[in-house]
Amino acid sequence: MNEPELSDLGAFVAVTRARSFRGAAALRGVSPSSLSEAMRRLEAQLGVRLLNRTTRSVTPTEAGQRLLDRISPALDDIAGALDTLNSFRDSPTGTLRLNVPTIVAQRVLPPLASRFLRTHPGITLEITTNDTFIDVLAAGFDAGIRYDESIARDMIAVPLGPRTQRFVAAASPGYLAEHGVPRHPTDLLRHACIGHRFPSGVLAAWGFVRKGKTVKITPSGPLIASALDLELHAAESGLGVIYTFDEYLRPSIDRGTLAPVLEDWWQSFSGPFLYYPSRTHMPAPLRAFVDFLKAEGQSG
Template sequence: MKPHSLSDLDAFLAVARHRNFRRAARERGVSASTLSQAVRDLEEATGMRLLHRTTRSVTPTEAGQRLVDSLTPAMAAVTQALDGLDQYRGTAFGTLRLNVPGIVARVVLPDILGPFLAAHPGVRVEVEEENAFVDVFAAGFDAGVRYEEALAQDVVAVPMGPRVQRYLLAASPAHIAQHGLPQHPTDLLSRPCLRQSFPGGALLPWEFECDGEGVKLNPSGPLVASNSHLLTGAAMDGLGWIYTFAELLAPHIAAGELVEALPDWSLRFSGPYLYYSSRRHVPGPLRALVEWLRNR
């Protein structure tokens, strides 16, 4: 026998419990004829009579009573399982899985996760660092964080972190003492530069802007690496110029380990966005983070 619908099984139990189609129908908010059809469909599927029906009474047959005895605890378990979902409905409870680029993990999330988790003790956040452009939903994440140019058109995006960021060009004092400061971005074409690589080996061009003039370069140098720590260390060792997020270099500039150049040419861009796939049935932990970011 093929499985029958839970609705028909529950309808049969309601009639068997009340021993009356009309009372069972009132309880379920349907017509007596609807319940009668549901029971007939169940009897058709099982190939046996489950209820004795007369004008004055409705009682289970022997087979019907056995089905009642078996179904009652099973349906109670189903109800309990569905009720258990209530803790996720409208509450911040459960695990939130985020996929974020390295820069966000380093300079944005530290200022966000502490206060957010303190305000939502029922939430557990799992963060995976990923610089490649991947389908985070297919990979099992609840949401991702990316910059505006990497966002798909069909996602819901919420601003996250600083609304304006910029790149910063810097080198060590020793390197500048030996080679001098560039006066224009194009001067970097004849200077050693430290380039960051991305998944697949891609090298993004260095972009500069000043007073409406834009410059895009692909300088070369002694080191190409995907790790920003390695590149920053190489810059402090005097190996060349580095051009990356200002937040990564600011502590080293403040400490005198690096010196900024061409500040008027620094490229400015909007900060990162938290994005997710739909406004419907948003999991409680994700909804809590979205609301927290908007209120913040």
Template sequence: MRRPDLSDVALFAAVVEAGGFRAAADRRGVAPSSLSDRIRRLERDLDLRLLHRTTRSVTPTEAGMRLLERLRPALAEIESAFDDLGDDTRRPVGTLRLNVPVPTARFVLPGLVPPFLARYPGVRVEVAMDNTHIDVLAAGYDAGVRYEESLARDMIAVPIGPRRQRFVAAAARAYLDRHGTPQHPRDLADHRLIGHRFESGKLAVWELECEGTALRVAPQGPLLTSSQDLEVGAAIAGTGIIYTFEEYLRAALDDGRLQPVLEPWWQSFEGPYLYYTDRRHVPAPLRAFVEFLREQADA
């Protein structure tokens, strides 16, 4: 085994994180063919196959995944060191990689990322949407966004977005005219409920609360999907009752396409947090973003 070129090692990590040669080449500003040649050279030097290549996908082999898991912390520290060279706390440079739930990407980040990028033109933000509880730091992200019950105790957590949110239940007037309006969660057993399934395969159970009483309902009905847009569209069309983040339904509630249902039982909960590990060298773009969030909270 020959000692590999460290730049080839960094390119290998870039290919895996981008999910393919073309996407990684675009990010790095090199030709895909050149990138492919560099990875083959790395494999020859290590005498190991690191990537499974097909016409549709590029995925790491078992050996490639083991190597990447060992490399990520070191590569992150190297990138952080270069970021710090351009950081005088006023002009950070580098990439901020975030892993966030879909509702955060859709309803929270649009009000934060554009003004943040306008203030710090040397920063690039990459956002991946993921509703599963993965180890985002081990996956190569600088920070993630999750709710308090999903946060590890050894993480630094910074509030992001609204501090109180609600799940709300609603249905179209046409549906309620046909099936009646439930007055208590136990009435939902006689209704058509629109269900949500997480990417992990787990069914989202409805949690309803009123005056200290909490009830859980496993939705049974004609539609079960992982698409919030499909769920909302079906509810507006009169397919059944929906129970989800208020942000998804607010416009339809305001213009009358949906009617509120079981309003005293809507669950209220604390808003999301940006979280990251307490390490010695926090990347300059992440440090700037945290300060930006704190400024927004104080405004």
């Protein structure tokens, strides 16, 4: 039996971790067909099926899982050994793959990413947006960005961006003139509310806090969406009250296309964190980004 190519073994690990040929291909910058061919070649050489393939998912067989468990550490060690060469360069090179929430990608990360990439021209920053918590390492990412309540305790977390954020409520001046201004969160039960549904299918509840008292509202109204741009346009068009991140609504409030409501009840929360699993070797691009964030925090 011919020895399998190292590249085919790497393709197997990538597909198994991503649970998808398409997802693994996107992370590796190759075509799904090339990964599929690599898997056919590897399975033929080894004489065993390594993956169970369906139209919806790719999962390892028992043999595939055993192979994955044995070769993953070795391939990670090889990647780490090659990455140590970065220490001999003036600036690290390579790709840093991050999985981040939509709001962070749109309103928090852009200025940080620009400053980081100007400082490290040899690094490529690859951003994927996802509003659910995932196992970043298994999905092929170097790190993720999430809020504190969704970060597992065994992860290393580094502050990123504003340390305090808040949810705010607002509506167009025309809507408020026609329907009145809510004075208490329970008044929203009589108003048209623009709801947001998470990718998990859960409808986001609206939380308000004042003097230690918390009130939660389930929004009801003419629109429920999972796209903030659509929700914002609906609110500015006078369809109802919107509730989301301050950073997202602030430009509209400053322009006067939206007016804030229930300001005494706005809820504050901790800002986002970069998180990644603890491991002996940290890829040079990730180390550079962590050092950059820590320096930004000290200078801020």
